[in-house]
Amino acid sequence: MRSSTLFTALVACTSSVFAADKVYGAAEGFAKGVTGGGSAAPVYPTTNAELVSYLGDSSARVIVLTKTFDFTGTEGKTTSAGCSPWGTAAGCQIAINKDNWCKNYEPNAPTVSSITYDNAGVLGITVKSNKSLIGQGAKGVIKGKGIRMVSGAKNIIIQNIMITELNPRYVWGGDAITVNNADLIWIDRVTTSLIGRQHYVLGTDASNRITLSNNYINGVSSWSATCDGYHYWAIYLTGSNDLVTMKGNYIYHTSGRGPKVSGNTLLHAVNNYWYDSTGHLFEATTGAYILAEGNVFQNIKTVVETPVTGQILSVPNAVCNTYLGRACQNNGFGSSGTFSYANTGFMSKFSGKNIASAAAYTGVAASVKATAGYGHI
Numbered sequence: 555m556r557s558s559t560l561f562t563a564l565v566a567c568t569s570s571v572f573a574a575d576k577v578y579g580a581a582e583g584f585a586k587g588v589t590g591g592g593s594a595a596p597v598y599p600t601t602n603a604e605l606v607s608y609l610g611d612s613s614a615r616v617i618v619l620t621k622t623f624d625f626t627g628t629e630g631k632t633t634s635a636g637c638s639p640w641g642t643a644a645g646c647q648i649a650i651n652k653d654n655w656c657k658n659y660e661p662n663a664p665t666v667s668s669i670t671y672d673n674a675g676v677l678g679i680t681v682k683s684n685k686s687l688i689g690q691g692a693k694g695v696i697k698g699k700g701i702r703m704v705s706g707a708k709n710i711i712i713q714n715i716m717i718t719e720l721n722p723r724y725v726w727g728g729d730a731i732t733v734n735n736a737d738l739i740w741i742d743r744v745t746t747s748l749i750g751r752q753h754y755v756l757g758t759d760a761s762n763r764i765t766l767s768n769n770y771i772n773g774v775s776s777w778s779a780t781c782d783g784y785h786y787w788a789i790y791l792t793g794s795n796d797l798v799t800m801k802g803n804y805i806y807h808t809s810g811r812g813p814k815v816s817g818n819t820l821l822h823a824v825n826n827y828w829y830d831s832t833g834h835l836f837e838a839t840t841g842a843y844i845l846a847e848g849n850v851f852q853n854i855k856t857v858v859e860t861p862v863t864g865q866i867l868s869v870p871n872a873v874c875n876t877y878l879g880r881a882c883q884n885n886g887f888g889s890s891g892t893f894s895y896a897n898t899g900f901m902s903k904f905s906g907k908n909i910a911s912a913a914a915y916t917g918v919a920a921s922v923k924a925t926a927g928y929g930h931i
């Protein structure tokens with residue numbers, strides 16, 4: 555074989571192995587077994603309308619993003635009143651007066667007579683059952699609109715994309731990823747940044763089996779509810795019957811709700827890397843059941859907000875062997891607040907479930923930084 559022919563053959567082989575337009579790996583933890591669009595032939599939307607149609611129709615689909623889909627401006631803008639419950643400094647977020655929220659919940663907040671926001675950001679794209687939405691390399695970006703898996707949506711994989719720029723100055727300007735009344739959802743290697751409200755919101759109906767893995771939640775913003783450049787609204791897990799595995803995620807530069815857990819949610823937080831928070835991470839109110847192991851907490855002012863009225867196990871305990879079939883891992887801490895809870899009463903909820911493996915925390919910061927978010931596969 556001539557060397558140029560050999561070279562061509564090698565390139566073809568390499569690109570088919572590494573740039574194959576299919577789901578990479580498989581879900582671990584509660585959403586294990588999710589297949590998304592399965593073996594459907596990939597489709598390549600070229601317009602926003604095509605993307606919305608593929609995600610929202612009733613066919614099993616593998617939808618591959620090869621470019622940025624920019625929704626900003628596509629649904630017009632709204633100019634209306636708002637309020638400033640978090641302060642009036644330039645770096646503070648402003649609330650849109652959605653459903654009269656300012657009057658009902660923040661009657662003493664200074665009003666803002668006129669703000670203009672992008673309509674597309676407010677409500678995400680509907681994703682129906684049996685879909686895989688994947689990005690090719692670092693090309694798959696959805697700008698100005700999030701995604702929603704609701705109303706019975708089941709068996710969905712979202713992998714290797716970025717969602718960004720949802721009215722970041724305005725609370726109620728949009729959530730990046732919404733799950734509610736769903737089952738078997740795997741969100742993997744997704745980057746979210748510059749979001750108005752929640753990066754992730756699960757609730758209040760049952761979201762059932764969910765795995766959030768290797769995602770990059772980037773909380774850097776010029777506008778924040780804590781007015782300090784750190785995004786407050788990170789992860790909201792308040793579904794009524796939710797099993798959530800969070801593994802290998804990189805949660806960076808936030809100041810609150812990272813995550814807020816309640817409402818009968820069993821959260822297995824394992825091998826995540828939380829770095830740099832000026833506020834709190836966990837909120838654990840009634841109905842929160844949290845096993846946190848093998849995570850790294852670096853420069854986290856408050857790991858858990860008190861009082862804790864839910865249940866948390868954050869130190870290894872013999873009960874891990876009983877219900878996980880293995881020991882739990884220690885969490886690691888650097889320049890962070892304390893996190894030492896030994897509630898074990900909820901651990902039987904893990905019985906019979908698919909449970910993610912856990913590595914020692916020592917290698918977690920490096921491995922998470924190398925893999926989390928879009929563009930690494």
Ligand SMILES: *[C@@H]1O[C@H](CO)[C@@H](O)[C@H](O)[C@H]1NC(C)=O
Pocket residue numbers: 612613614683684709
């Ligand atoms: C999803 O796929 C499963 C298995 O093929 C099928 O039973 C189910 O009806 C599909 N769901 C929808 C909403 O199409």
